[in-house]
Amino acid sequence: MQQTQFWVGYLDQALIYMVFVVSLNILVGYVGIFSVGSAAFGLIGGYTFAYFTLNMGWPVIPLLMLSTLVGAVAGLVVAWPVMRLSGEYVMLLTMSLSILAVSVVAAIAALGSQQGLVGLPLPEILGKTLLKPTDFVPWLLIVTVWATLTCWRIGESPYGRMLRSIRDDETAAASLGKKTDRAKLVVFAVMCGLTALAGALLVVFNGIAAPSLFTLDQTMLIFAMVIVGGIASIPGSIVGTLLIIFVEPVLQKTLHLSPEVAALVRPIFFGLLLVVVMRFRPQGLIRERHRHVKADPVEVAKASPTPVQPPPIVGDERGDVAIEVRNLCKSFGGVKAADDLSLDIPTGKITALVGPNGAGKSSLFNLVTGAVAPDSGSVVRHGVQLVGLRPEQVVRHGIARSFQDVRVFPNLTALENVMLAGRHQAGESITALFIAPGKVRRGDREQAAAAQRWLEFVGLGAEAATLAGSLSFAQQKQVSFARALATEADVLLLDEPLSGIEGSAADEMIGLVERMRDVGRTVCIVEHSIQTISRLAEWAYFMELGRVTAQGTVTALLEDPRLVEAYFGVS
Amino acid sequence: MDLSILPQLVLNGLVMGATFAVLGIAMALILGVTGRFHFAFSLTYTLSAFIAAVSAAEWGVPVVGALVLGVLVGGLAGLLIEWLVYKPLADRSGQAALLPIFVSSLGIAIAGQNLIQLMWARDSVSVPFNLIELQQVELPMGLTLTRLEIVQTVVMIVAIVAGVLTLRYTRIGQIVRGVRGNPMMAKAVGIRPELVFIAVFFVSSAAAGLVAIFSAARLSAAPPMGQDALFTSFVVAFLAGTRSPALRVALVGLGLGVVQSVSGLWVPSNLTNLVVFGLLFAYLALRGTGALRILGVRPLGA
Numbered sequence: 001m002q003q004t005q006f007w008v009g010y011l012d013q014a015l016i017y018m019v020f021v022v023s024l025n026i027l028v029g030y031v032g033i034f035s036v037g038s039a040a041f042g043l044i045g046g047y048t049f050a051y052f053t054l055n056m057g058w059p060v061i062p063l064l065m066l067s068t069l070v071g072a073v074a075g076l077v078v079a080w081p082v083m084r085l086s087g088e089y090v091m092l093l094t095m096s097l098s099i100l101a102v103s104v105v106a107a108i109a110a111l112g113s114q115q116g117l118v119g120l121p122l123p124e125i126l127g128k129t130l131l132k133p134t135d136f137v138p139w140l141l142i143v144t145v146w147a148t149l150t151c152w153r154i155g156e157s158p159y160g161r162m163l164r165s166i167r168d169d170e171t172a173a174a175s176l177g178k179k180t181d182r183a184k185l186v187v188f189a190v191m192c193g194l195t196a197l198a199g200a201l202l203v204v205f206n207g208i209a210a211p212s213l214f215t216l217d218q219t220m221l222i223f224a225m226v227i228v229g230g231i232a233s234i235p236g237s238i239v240g241t242l243l244i245i246f247v248e249p250v251l252q253k254t255l256h257l258s259p260e261v262a263a264l265v266r267p268i269f270f271g272l273l274l275v276v277v278m279r280f281r282p283q284g285l286i287r288e289r290h291r292h293v294k295a296d297p298v299e300v301a302k303a304s305p306t307p308v309q310p311p312p313i314v315g316d317e318r319g320d321v322a323i324e325v326r327n328l329c330k331s332f333g334g335v336k337a338a339d340d341l342s343l344d345i346p347t348g349k350i351t352a353l354v355g356p357n358g359a360g361k362s363s364l365f366n367l368v369t370g371a372v373a374p375d376s377g378s379v380v381r382h383g384v385q386l387v388g389l390r391p392e393q394v395v396r397h398g399i400a401r402s403f404q405d406v407r408v409f410p411n412l413t414a415l416e417n418v419m420l421a422g423r424h425q426a427g428e429s430i431t432a433l434f435i436a437p438g439k440v441r442r443g444d445r446e447q448a449a450a451a452q453r454w455l456e457f458v459g460l461g462a463e464a465a466t467l468a469g470s471l472s473f474a475q476q477k478q479v480s481f482a483r484a485l486a487t488e489a490d491v492l493l494l495d496e497p498l499s500g501i502e503g504s505a506a507d508e509m510i511g512l513v514e515r516m517r518d519v520g521r522t523v524c525i526v527e528h529s530i531q532t533i534s535r536l537a538e539w540a541y542f543m544e545l546g547r548v549t550a551q552g553t554v555t556a557l558l559e560d561p562r563l564v565e566a567y568f569g570v571s
Numbered sequence: 572m573d574l575s576i577l578p579q580l581v582l583n584g585l586v587m588g589a590t591f592a593v594l595g596i597a598m599a600l601i602l603g604v605t606g607r608f609h610f611a612f613s614l615t616y617t618l619s620a621f622i623a624a625v626s627a628a629e630w631g632v633p634v635v636g637a638l639v640l641g642v643l644v645g646g647l648a649g650l651l652i653e654w655l656v657y658k659p660l661a662d663r664s665g666q667a668a669l670l671p672i673f674v675s676s677l678g679i680a681i682a683g684q685n686l687i688q689l690m691w692a693r694d695s696v697s698v699p700f701n702l703i704e705l706q707q708v709e710l711p712m713g714l715t716l717t718r719l720e721i722v723q724t725v726v727m728i729v730a731i732v733a734g735v736l737t738l739r740y741t742r743i744g745q746i747v748r749g750v751r752g753n754p755m756m757a758k759a760v761g762i763r764p765e766l767v768f769i770a771v772f773f774v775s776s777a778a779a780g781l782v783a784i785f786s787a788a789r790l791s792a793a794p795p796m797g798q799d800a801l802f803t804s805f806v807v808a809f810l811a812g813t814r815s816p817a818l819r820v821a822l823v824g825l826g827l828g829v830v831q832s833v834s835g836l837w838v839p840s841n842l843t844n845l846v847v848f849g850l851l852f853a854y855l856a857l858r859g860t861g862a863l864r865i866l867g868v869r870p871l872g873a
Contacts, residue, residue: 081859
C-alpha cells in the first residue's frame with residue numbers, strides 16, 4: 001500500500017507538471033516566445049489559491065478558477081513588453097521576473113515570508129477530502145486532460161497555424177494581414193492562466209504555498225521537459241514530463257539512492273539529457289508533427305466553377321491612382337533610403353521601379369507597407385493616409401507584397417501558406433475555437449477551397465499538399481504570389497519576382513504577373529532585368545539615391561544615355 | 572533614513588561594483604563577440620570557486636596556487652564548453668542557434684551545479700576558502716574595509732585596466748573588435764573567428780573565476796553562487812551594451828554596484844541584491860513597451 005502511494009505520488013506530480021509543460025510548449029514551440037517565467041506565474045496562481053483559502057475559506061474549484069484568471073491577467077501585463085522583444089531579451093525578462101517574484105514573496109510577512117503560507121485546510125472536492133496521493137488522481141487527471149486538450153485545440157487549429165506562421169516569420173505573417181501582436185498577447189495570457197492553474201494545483205497537492213516550490217530551478221525543470229519531449233509536440237510534452245519526473249523514484253528504487261542523493265542526480269541526468277538531445281536530436285524525443293489540411297474537391301468546385309478565374313474585387317472604388325506617394329523621406333544614419341520621394345502607382349497597370357542597387361526601391365515597398373516608418377511624407381490610398389499604420393493594417397487597405405527572399409512558411413504546406421492569407425477566418429479567434437467549432441470547421445473548409453483555387457491560378461495546384469520548405473525556389477515564389485493574391489488586396493507590390501530563377505520558370509513567372517494584371521490587379525514591380533521590365537511594365541520610375549530622377553515608358557527611359565550609364569555603368 | 576552611512580555605502584558599492592565591472596566585461600565579450608547566450612557562465616564561475624576552495628582545503632595547495640588553479644580551470648571549462656558544445660550547434664543551426672545554445676547551456680549549468688554539490692557540498696552547504704584574513708582596516712573619513720576587500724578591489728581594478736587597455740590599444744584587441752564587428756570580413760583578412768571565440772571564452776571565464784574566488788574567500792564557495800553572478804553579468808552587459816567599449820561596461824558595473832549598495836538606505840538589506848534584477852526587469856519592460864523611445868532614451872544592448 002505504501003509502495004502504491006509512493007508511485008502514485010509521483011504520478012500526481014507528473015500530472016501537475018504536464019499542465020505547466022503543455023502550456024509552456026505552446027509558447028515556446030508554437031509561438032516562438034522563449035519564456036522562462038513558468039515558475040513566476042505558477043507562484044501567482046499558487047499564492048492566490050493559498051491566500052484565499054486561508055483567509056476566505058473558499059472552496060477548491062472556484063479558487064482554481066480564480067487563480068487561473070489572476071495568472072491570465074498577470075500574463076497580459078507581462079505580455080505587453082514580451083511581444084516586442086527578441087528571443088534573448090524575452091529570456092532575460094522572464095528569468096528576472098522569476099527571481100523577483102520569489103524574492104518579493106519571500107519578503108512579505110503577510111505571505112508567510114520564507115516559510116510561505118502553511119496550514120492550508122485539507123482540500124475537499126464534492127464532499128470528499130483528499131488525503132492520500134491516490135485521492136488526488138481522478139481530479140488531477142480531469143484538470144490535466146482538460147488543460148492538455150485546450151492546448152491541443154489551440155495548437156492544432158487555424159489559430160495554431162497562425163501561431164506557427166508567426167513563429168517561423170512574423171514579418172511575413174504581418175504582411176498577410178495577421179494581427180501578430182494581438183495573437184501573441186492573447187495566447188501568452190491564456191498560457192499564463194494555465195500555468196497559474198498548475199501552480200495552484202501544486203499548492204493544493206503539497207498543502208503549502210512556499211517560495212521553494214517556485215524557484216528558477218523549477219522553471220528550468222519545466223523548460224527541460226518541453227525540450228526533451230519535443231518542441232511543438234503535445235505528446236512530446238507528456239512523454240518529457242513523465243520521463244523527467246519518474247527519474248527520481250526509479251533511481252531511488254533501482255540504485256537504492258537516498259531521496260537526497262536522488263534529488264541531486266535527477267537534475268544531473270536531465271541537464272546532460274538536454275545537452276545530448278540538442279546535439280543529436282534537437283527536435284526532441286517526439287518530433288513536431290501536425291495534421292495538414294487538404295482541400296475538398298467538392299468545395300473547390302463549388303467555390304469556383306472556373307478555377308483559373310479569381311473572384312472580382314469587392315468594395316474597391318477604383319480611381320486612376322491606386323497609391324499616391326508624396327515627399328517621402330527616410331534616413332538610416334547617413335544613408336537616405338527615401339529623399340523627398342514622390343510618385344503615383346496607376347490603377348490596373350503594371351508599374352516598374354528601376355534603378356541601380358541602393359536606389360531605395362525595396363525600401364519604398366517597406367515604407368508603403370508599414371514595415372518601416374518614414375521620417376516624413378505621406379502614402380495615400382483612396383484618400384486614406386497609410387503612414388503610421390502597421391503592415392497588417394495596410395493589407396486591409398488593399399496593398400499586399402511579396403518579398404525578394406520569398407519568405408514562405410517552410411513547415412506549412414503550400415495550401416496552408418495560402419490559406420493563412422484569407423481574411424475573416426473564424427478559426428483565428430481563440431474564443432470561436434471553443435464556442436463555435438462548427439463555424440470554424442466550415443470556415444476552414446472554405447479557406448482551403450479558396451486557397452486551392454489560387455494555387456491553381458499560379459500553376460501550383462498539384463503541389464498543394466507539399467511542405468513549402470520542400471518546394472523549389474521558383475515554386476516558393478509561386479506560393480508567395482498565390483498568398484498575396486489570396487489577401488484580396490488589389491495592389492500587389494512584387495519585389496524582384498524573377499531573381500534566382502531563369503529559363504522556362506522565368507517565362508512562366510512573367511506570364512503570371514501579366515495574368516495578375518489581367519484579372520484586375522494593380523502591380524508595382526521591382527526588377528533588375530530590363531528585358532522583363534520592357535515586356536511587362538506600361539510605366540516605369542527610374543530611382544537613384546532615394547529619389548525618382550526620371551519616369552516614362554521603359555523604351556523612353558532607355559533612350560536617355562545618362563540613365564543607361566547610371567544603371568549599367570556604361571554609356 | 573541615516574545619511575551618515577552614505578559615504579560607507581558608496582565605498583562598499585564601489586568595491587562591489589568593481590566585481591560587477593569584471594563580470595560585465597566578461598559577459599559583454601562573450602555576448603558581443605560570439606553571440607552565445609552563455610547561461611553556463613554560472614557553472615564556470617562556481618567551478619573556479621570550488622576548485623580554489625577544495626584544492627586549498629583538501630589537496631594541500633597553497634592559497635595563491637589554489638587561486639591560480641581555480642582561475643585556470645574556470646577558463647578551461649569555458650573554452651571546452653565553446654569548443655565541444657556551442658560551436659558544433661552553431662555550425663549546424665546558423666542563425667537559429669539561439670535556442671539550441673541556450674538550452675545546452677542551461678543543461679550544462681544545471682548538471683554541473685548539481686554535480687559540484689554531489690561531489691563537494693553534499694554534507695555541508697558550502698566550502699570556505701581562507702585567502703586573506705577578514706581583518707578590518709580603518710580608512711580616512713571614518714570609512715572601513717576589510718583587508719580582503721582592499722586586495723580584491725586592487726585585483727579587480729588591475730583586471731579592468733588590463734582588459735580596457737588590451738581591447739583598446741593592442742593587436743589582440745583589434746582582432747577581437749574586428750571579429751565582433753564583422754566575423755566574415757575578419758575571416759577574409761586571415762583571422763580565424765573560431766579561435767577568437769575560444770580565446771574569448773577562456774579569458775572571460777577565467778576573469779569571472781577570479782571574481783568567484785574572491786567571493787568564496789568572503790562568503791565560502793556554495794553551489795548556487797553562480798546564479799547571482801550570471802544575472803549581474805547579464806544586467807551590466809545589457810545595460811551598457813554588449814558591443815560597447817570595455818570602459819563603458821566597467822563604468823556601468825561600478826555605477827550599478829553603487830546603486831545597489833546605496834539602495835540599502837531605502838530597501839531592506841535582504842532585498843538589496845534584488846535591485847539589480849529590478850533594474851533589468853524595468854529596463855527590458857520599458858524597452859519592450861516602447862517607453863524608452865517615447866522618453867527619448869536610445870536603447871542599449873546587443
